Amino acid sequence: MKGISGLFEIHGATVVPIVSVIAPEKLSASTRRRYETQVQTRLQTTLANLHQKSSEIEILAVDLPKETILQFLSLEWMLMNRHLTQL
Known part of the structure; x- marks a missing residue:
């Protein structure tokens, strides 16, 4: 995770955190x-x-490969955007 403070987007009443994924071995x-x-x-x-x-x-905390987490995040983002466009 790269720097935490101020990394949020507001979509209506929903606050969506902006997430950066960095492999732990690179830190x-x-x-x-x-x-x-x-x-x-x-x-x-x-x-x-x-x-x-x-x-x-x-709260869900996982220890998964970076690629798997990024796939989950992109899927969640797609579903959330689809839901927001239907509102």
């Missing part, structure tokens, strides 16, 4: 720890905000 240990801390901080803030609005929160 130095200190950079990886810094990104992990940034992600954890962002998740804690987001969860606190979501908890005020909803009683159900789902």
Whole structure:
């Protein structure tokens, strides 16, 4: 994940995070720890905000090859765009 702050797009009432995928072996240990801390901080803030609005929160963390994650993200993006154009 490249830098976290400010990486969100707003589509109507939906806030969509912008995600960058970097293979962990390409990161130095200190950079990886810094990104992990940034992600954890962002998740804690987001969860606190979501908890005020909803009683159900789902989080999925996976350890998959970069190509597989990118395929899932592109599929999710296509489905979301299709849904938004139907609104």
